[in-house]
Amino acid sequence: MRTRILFLAVIASTAISQSCKKDNAAMVPTEQDEVSTVNSALAQLGFDTTSVIIKGDNIFVEDDIVLKKSELFKTQPRQAVIQPNTLFSGIWAYRLRSFTYFISNSLGNHRHVAAGMDELRRVMPNNVVITRVYNEAAADLVFRGYNEVSTICGFASWPTITLTPSAISEMIVGESVHINLHNWRDLNESQRKALIAHEVGHAIGIRHTNWRAGEQEATPGPGGATYGAYTVPNTNNTGTNPDPSSIFNGGSCGRSWGGGFTENDRRAIVYVSIGLTI
Ligand SMILES: [Zn+2]
DSSP: GGGGGGBSSSOEEEEEEEGOOOOOOHHHOOOOOHHHHHHHHHHHHOOTTOEEETTTTTEETTTTEEEEEHTOOOSSSOOOSSSOOOEEEEEEEEOOOOOEEEEOTTOOOOHHHHHHHHHHHSSTTTTEEEEEEOGGGOOSSEEEEESSSSSSOOEEEEEEEOOOSOOOOOOOOSEEEEEEHHHHOOOHHHHHHHHHHHHHOOOOOOOOTTTTTTBOOOOOOOGEEEEOOOOOOOOOOOOOOOOOOOOOOOOOOOOTTTOOOOOHHHHHHHHHHHHHOO
């Protein structure tokens, strides 16, 4: 349904990255039918299933996006957030709930993490407040460091949507962003800022810009629901990588902040957060 992809999510994409391949050796062996069940659910959600890795309850897709297996099959709230965030009968599909974040001591140089968050804050609509806290228990989103010899620079939890009976549904930021210290220590401040902004984008439901290389477009599914990758209105979606300077390009670990968020990145952030098309 190409013509309907008006609402398409952004920016989704595939993990084109050589720089982001996950180490398959780390994959926990799983039953084949479990894998195919998970893959089928992921395909419905529009994710590329060619490089899925299951580790316990975590499902890694496209290198650096983490979904919870235990939540994958819930009908409500649905794990996959990227859905048209548009106006239905006067009600927004959902709004991103204001959130707090905490930077764990396991991750060095908090200033660089905060710098990435400040960039996001600059383009985030005012009604979504992002606040740093210094007590982990008070945080909605936690940044953590880990060490792994791999080309992955980090990964982020996908958000969830909480449906509220009579009000606007809320999107709840993903619970964590993990940064691979093995690579982080070699990145400069500009590269770190770009990495943080990229991962937090996933935590608020933004997929990779270059998604067309491996994902399925949104198509009608069972019960009239539509599943798949949605693009952001008013963004160019032709070709497999329509916005190559996007901070949300997959496989971009090590890139510098440069010009920062592109115009389309900004559109995606506003659209996914409060549903406004700019
Ligand atoms: Zn990514």
